[in-house]
Amino acid sequence: MGVSRSSPEKGISVVTVDFPPVNALPVRGWFDLADAVRESGRDADVRCVVLAAEGRGFNAGVDIKEIQTAGQQALIGANHGCAQAFAAVYECAVPVVAAVQGFCLGGGIGLVGNADAIVASADATFGLPELDRGALGAATHLARLVPQHLMRVLYYTGGTVSAAELHRHGSVWQVVPRAELRNAALRLAHEIAAKDGRLLRMAKAAINGIDPVDVRRSYRFEQGFTFEANLSGLADRVRDTFGKDEASAKDTTPGKEGG
Template structure:
């Protein structure tokens, strides 16, 4: 599962052309890994984003959440397993547009069409250039995070936390 997640996230990031993500409803855990590696995000008004990993005995995708929100908000969301709305991500500049659910695909395809209208060779060079100047190597960083999930599993912590998930009321 860890390898599959890493490979899926890497495929989005390494795609030689820009990837536009269309998000409706819950975008949690692995969804954050996918949209955090996308080049642009269009979301429906009901979209919520977050990492419930700590509540489920796991770690990971903070690398990708950090691409969507500022550092301290990312840490708060990660430690609390809380979510943020598409409107909040729009305010942070992470989401290109928030639209009614019925307009989601049209809005995403409109943006993708605008991007795809550019010269293909130049667009591929632009994607490679932007990935090349990224301040964080998302593949290495995510694999580093996964090591801590492995450690939590070996220690029995992950199973203990998973067993209590949903049984305790939050403060």
Template sequence: MGVSTARPDKGIALVTVDFPPVNALPAQGWFDLAEALRAAGRDPDNRCVVLAAEGRGFNAGVDIKEMQRDRGHSALIGANHGCYEAFSAVYDCEVPVVAAVGGFCLGGGIGLAGNADVIVASDDAVFGLPELDRGALGAATHLARLVPQHLMRALYYTSRTATAAELHAHGSVWKVVPRAELLTTALELAGEIARKDGYLIRLAKAAINGIDPVDVRRSYRFEQGFTFEANLSGVADRVRDTFGKDTAEEGAS
């Protein structure tokens, strides 16, 4: 349980998230993930990182129950900072990051996948931001990297999800495969990337980030201010407290 790093093949680091039952991460889990990604990127022997998850889905966002136990703001602040660090660690990783997305990718999962360089998804994968149903806001920055602007808004306002096949049609998912082939396919792609010159691939990552039209760190930080406003106003608690009554699943960003 937690975040682990393995070396499945030369030049590849495999960072795996495992927080049962649905990979809804506590605040510390986001910081742990950020550190694992940064360490993998700093390692001169690595030329590509694969971000994967164990269990039912890729990521269900933050641990809502952790927030419900804290009537102050420490859990919220911890989650806000942790998500910011983890999303930034994916984007700023010195080498390309391949996200292997299986099952649900919700809330904070969108922040991770949206900042990845390449996404490989299983045919049962779904992507969405249930934030408005969870008393939160955020990660529209990253969803906008996966789907066109108007579709992003429709998904955000309705809390609906899009399938891996739909994202593949929009060009944001590299390949859709059966769940059993997900990790193998992601590692094969990572292996192709890892065969490039290590110094050159790092230059390529820095160059591509440098020409991005949107500063994802600043954009997401702007969104987080509205999340905190929703909490200060009390509306977030009111919406979030209905969450445990309506469903047993936890998670948002």
């Protein structure tokens, strides 16, 4: 359980997240994920990173129960941890391929929105349930996956889109059966890693350099409203209502966590 690194073949580093039951990451998990991605990028032998997850879904966001238990310190930690993990993916010196299965919610959108490519299983769904969790954020990253007006509707409603729909928008590279997901992501990583390592690093820096949006600054701006909602007490009221509404649900329901 936790965050691990492996190297299935030369030039490829796989960073795997495993936080049962739904991959809702605690504060420490976000920082560990950031460290693992950055370490992979610093390895001169690595030419591509695959970001993967074990279990039912890719990511269910932050652990809301940790925030409800530990209070503002956990909220601050989660916000900083998410910012570090999202930035680590975006700023990784080599391309990052996200292999997404099942649900990709909240903070998961921050990760895949900053990845260089996404391979998804046919059952994958993507969404930001932030308004139901008393939080704001990651619209920056959702806007990298879907057109502007669709992003707004998804954000306001907490709705989700399928991997097939994101493939039509061009933000998901390939949709495959779930059993084939890891191999499909590795095939793409293998194709990328076949290029010259120094040129790949230059290409990543060049592409980030022409990006029209500063994703780190944009996300931190969004987070300011999360803090405002918490300081005003609004976020706690929303989260408490959410907890009561979900009290009869099973603990393994992805909706029990947040983004």
